[in-house]
Amino acid sequence: xxxxxxxxSYVTGxxxxxxxxxxxxxxxxxxxxxEDKILAxxxxxxxxxxxxxxxxxGITGIPGVGKSTFIEAFGQYLTSLGRRVAVLAIDPSSKKSxxxxxxxxxxxxxxxxxxxxxxxxxxTGLSLGGVTxxxxxxxxxxxxxxxxxxxxxxxxxxxxxxxxxxITDFFLLLMLAGAGDELQGIKKGIMEMxxxxxxxxxxxxxxxxxGQAVSEYQNAVHLLPATESGxxxxxxxxxxLEGKGMDTIWQMVEEYVVVTKSNGFFTKNRQLQNIDWMxxxxxxxxxxxxxxxxxxxELMPDIEKAVRKGEKLPGQAANDLIALYMKSQISSLKS
Amino acid sequence: xxxxxxxxSYVTGxxxxxxxxxxxxxxxxxxxxxEDKILAxxxxxxxxxxxxxxxxxGITGIPGVGKSTFIEAFGQYLTSLGRRVAVLAIDPSSKKSxxxxxxxxxxxxxxxxxxxxxxxxxxTGLSLGGVTxxxxxxxxxxxxxxxxxxxxxxxxxxxxxxxxxxITDFFLLLMLAGAGDELQGIKKGIMEMxxxxxxxxxxxxxxxxxGQAVSEYQNAVHLLPATESGxxxxxxxxxxLEGKGMDTIWQMVEEYVVVTKSNGFFTKNRQLQNIDWMxxxxxxxxxxxxxxxxxxxELMPDIEKAVRKGEKLPGQAANDLIALYMKSQISSLKS
Numbered sequence: 001x002x003x004x005x006x007x008x009s010y011v012t013g014x015x016x017x018x019x020x021x022x023x024x025x026x027x028x029x030x031x032x033x034x035e036d037k038i039l040a041x042x043x044x045x046x047x048x049x050x051x052x053x054x055x056x057x058g059i060t061g062i063p064g065v066g067k068s069t070f071i072e073a074f075g076q077y078l079t080s081l082g083r084r085v086a087v088l089a090i091d092p093s094s095k096k097s098x099x100x101x102x103x104x105x106x107x108x109x110x111x112x113x114x115x116x117x118x119x120x121x122x123x124t125g126l127s128l129g130g131v132t133x134x135x136x137x138x139x140x141x142x143x144x145x146x147x148x149x150x151x152x153x154x155x156x157x158x159x160x161x162x163x164x165x166x167i168t169d170f171f172l173l174l175m176l177a178g179a180g181d182e183l184q185g186i187k188k189g190i191m192e193m194x195x196x197x198x199x200x201x202x203x204x205x206x207x208x209x210x211g212q213a214v215s216e217y218q219n220a221v222h223l224l225p226a227t228e229s230g231x232x233x234x235x236x237x238x239x240x241l242e243g244k245g246m247d248t249i250w251q252m253v254e255e256y257v258v259v260t261k262s263n264g265f266f267t268k269n270r271q272l273q274n275i276d277w278m279x280x281x282x283x284x285x286x287x288x289x290x291x292x293x294x295x296x297x298e299l300m301p302d303i304e305k306a307v308r309k310g311e312k313l314p315g316q317a318a319n320d321l322i323a324l325y326m327k328s329q330i331s332s333l334k335s
Numbered sequence: 336x337x338x339x340x341x342x343x344s345y346v347t348g349x350x351x352x353x354x355x356x357x358x359x360x361x362x363x364x365x366x367x368x369x370e371d372k373i374l375a376x377x378x379x380x381x382x383x384x385x386x387x388x389x390x391x392x393g394i395t396g397i398p399g400v401g402k403s404t405f406i407e408a409f410g411q412y413l414t415s416l417g418r419r420v421a422v423l424a425i426d427p428s429s430k431k432s433x434x435x436x437x438x439x440x441x442x443x444x445x446x447x448x449x450x451x452x453x454x455x456x457x458x459t460g461l462s463l464g465g466v467t468x469x470x471x472x473x474x475x476x477x478x479x480x481x482x483x484x485x486x487x488x489x490x491x492x493x494x495x496x497x498x499x500x501x502i503t504d505f506f507l508l509l510m511l512a513g514a515g516d517e518l519q520g521i522k523k524g525i526m527e528m529x530x531x532x533x534x535x536x537x538x539x540x541x542x543x544x545x546g547q548a549v550s551e552y553q554n555a556v557h558l559l560p561a562t563e564s565g566x567x568x569x570x571x572x573x574x575x576l577e578g579k580g581m582d583t584i585w586q587m588v589e590e591y592v593v594v595t596k597s598n599g600f601f602t603k604n605r606q607l608q609n610i611d612w613m614x615x616x617x618x619x620x621x622x623x624x625x626x627x628x629x630x631x632x633e634l635m636p637d638i639e640k641a642v643r644k645g646e647k648l649p650g651q652a653a654n655d656l657i658a659l660y661m662k663s664q665i666s667s668l669k670s
Contacts (some may be wrong), residue, residue, distance in 0.1 A: 048648060055365075084480040278642050282654035286621040289657075307613050308606040313383055313552050315376050315472075318616035329664070 004028070004039060011046040014145045019118060022145045026120060029137040030061040044137060047144035052136075052219055052270075054143045055257055058164035059192065066200045068108055070174055072239035075111040077246035078149055086147035087111070088135055100169030118147055136167050136277055165193045167273060169266060170256050174199045177209035177219065183245040192224060195233060196252050198245065202237035210237045220304070229269075231259045295328035296321055338536075339374060346381040349480045354453060357480045361455060364472040379472060382479035387605075389478045390592055393499040393524065395489040396509030401535045405509055405575035406486055412581035413484055413572045414451040421453040421482035422446070423470055424489075454481055454485060471502050471612055476615070500528045501611060504601060505588050508532045510552060512544035527559060530589050533580060537572035545572045566594045630663035631656055 007026075013021025029040040061067055071087055078085045087108070110150035112119045120138060139150050151167050154160040165171050173194040191197070197217050202210030217235040227233060236250055238245025290296060303321060306312040312320075340359075348356025368551035398400055406422055413420045422443070447454045455473060457632040474485050487503050489495040500506050508529040526532070532552050537545030552570045562568060569587055573580025627630060638656060641647040647655070 041648075041654075044650065045648060052645075187656075201601065274642050274645075274649045275639055277649035278639070278652045278656075281650050282625065282656055283618070283622055283658050285653060286625055287618055290617065290621055305611055305615070307609050310387075313376075313380060314609050314612035315616050317613045318620060319376075321617055322620050323615075 004036075006044050007039065007046065010043045014043070014047055014141060015050060019145075022141060023120070025141050026134075026138045029141070030134050035211045040137065044140060047141065051140045051143040054148050054150055056139060056150045056152065056168040056172065057196035057253060058152045058154065058168035058171040059174065060161050060164060060171070061200070062176075065174045065176055066240050067174060069201060070198075070238075071151055071153060072108045072111045073240040073243045074246050074249065075108070075117055075245065076114070076152065077250065078088045078112050078118040079111070081250075082116070083149055084116045084147045085111075085118070085149045085151060086139075086142035086145075087117070087151045087153065088138055088142070089121050089152070103122055118142060118145070126280065137203060139167065161190060161193060166276060169260075169269065170195045170253050176201060177206060177213035180291075187302065191220065191233075195227075195231060195256055196249070197221070197233065197235040198238045198249055199235065200238055200240055202241050202244065207237075213237075227249065229255045229256070229260050229265045230263045290321075293325055293328055295324050299324055337464035339371075342377050342381065344376065345378045349378070350385060352481045352635040354482040357453065357476060358455070359630065360476050361469075361473045364476070365469050375472065379475060382476065386478040389483050389485055390505065390588060391474060391485045391487065391503040392588060393487045393489065393503035393506040393576055394509065395496050395499060395506070395529075396535070397511075400509045400511055401444055401575050402488055402509060405533075405535060405573075406488060407446045408444070408578045409584065409618065410452055410486065410580050412578065412585065413447070414446070414449050416577060416585075417451070418484055419451045419453075419482045420446075420484045420486060421455065421474075421477035421480075422486045423473055424456050424487070437620045453477060453480070457483070474502065496528060502608060504595075504604065505530045505591050507584070509535045511536060512541060512546065526568075530562075530564065530566060530591055531584070532540070532556070532568065532570040533573045534570065535573055535575055537579065538577050540575035542572075548572075564591070564595050564600045565598045566591045598625060609642055625656075626661055628660055628663055631660050634659055 010021055010025045010028075014025055025040070025043055028036050028043070030088070031037070059067060059071065061070075062185045075085045075087060107118055111117045120142075135152065140151070142150060150168075152164050154164045171194045173190055173196070175197055177199055199213045199217065214235050214237050221233045221235060224233070236245055236248050236252070238249060257266065260269070297319065303312065303317050305313055307317045345356055345360045345363075349360055360375070360378055363371050363378070366372070366375070394402060394406060396405075410420045410422060410563055443454055446452045455477075470487065474487070476488065477485060485503075487499050489499045506529045508531070510532055512534055533551065534545045534548045535550075549570050549572050554566045556570060559568070571580055571583050571587070573584060595604070634656065638647065638652050642649055643653045
């Protein structure tokens, strides 16, 4: 295990925008060691006043839509405006495919070498809940280090959309031209969550098809219920490959911020996200404490065996474990 | 609240195949009342020896693919063979759209009136985790009542697929013809989970397109890693509307059962599902106990206010709540 520095070293480093200190602090938030958790919490508490004055943008879309290329292009556009950009990724690391995003990240070569940009893939192998928790903390650390725009990329499909939506201010869906009507179903589910849709790959021979797709999606968007944010979802074409449309997207984001800050939604949304975060942490802590309990750990192999053999119902087994956990807590209090 | 009968009444009723007793027992498993939970657990323990000798089939597909029509047709085919069929649904009841499936269920008119069929929509308004837990218990109760084939329908997109996959033996994906290459991404994620793909609406003028889609998906399936089950994923056309292909699908399921029972995967998979169920119950119980704690409930409004106002970090607030919970447990032990 890597040596840990003092809280001050991390805090001073992060606040000075030191990328190495930022990286090392993020690694601590990803650690499962109890002492690292306390350290991470202390670092966060020290930098928290410097966070929050940012815009957090979630970016989703099916694999193949060009998310990495988009982030590279959008990030470069933002840095060209002198804005400091951090890129994070939520990787649900599917049980089957294992989900590696590090490969993707290295493709953002230009952006990752830019002095105003910071790219951090999420640690793989964590539970989905764990990944979100870390992403939230990583986001705050990046904000404290002076990154004003946080791009959070969803990796994979399904659950990660809801998670990224739950920790960002603005949710952008990348789409492709040529998807037929039979997809309206899938699109509807995701479409209800998004603040804007960009039809990517609007370049070369694909430009007309993209224009048509924009119209189609615009029609679909009109059929959705009014947004809570008070900002009307817009659909625009873009080409990450040619860097086209990046200015329009950024303009939309800025408009969104103006609208939602003036009607109070922006702040309300972040407040609710923090409440969710608190409840997630409670659940995670309860679970961690249970599973690291010595008595529980000792009984686990036998009880799993009994469940596997069908000698015990899963519900019964769970009750036995909980009862044992309670008993062990009582005796630890008595001693 | 409805009056509760004795455990014996439910158990005898269920084992005799009494649909009203079965329905009432399912309602008890859906209840959040502690006394109902104990009652549900006791009923389950009494009927468990009669469960398990069944095949549990998960059915998924995007909205519009015709899941309800398919289940109606497939269910009717199975009942025509004299098999007893239960239909359950997992409804992730998305925060936004609310997700109502009762409307859908009433569309399965013929099946729901058949003496060999039992249709039960999941209760809405529960958490995703809660829904799965209830679906597992409902499944076992149906099995004890003599239903040999359990069809579990996913409602909505995203998380529900993983959940249904995690509680069934055979996972069937319904698809439509005409989805382009740009969908391979989405398909890949779900495709890795499925045991068979049926291209629905292979009827009328759509028949050729469906045939072509079958070939395309067959090619896509060949590119996937080998299945854990040892059964090769097959792709076939079907028409729920015309009842075509139902025999082939049932034949596939039967082949799957033969293959996976002989290589041990069937049993191993169910054992692992039971272990997961146990851990889910543990997590749920820990959470329930925490949130119904009086001290926690009393502090909650103030602490949520502090988090909302930014006076407390979500992590800190969670720690405070956990500390209070521990303290309250200690004092309840002392008294």
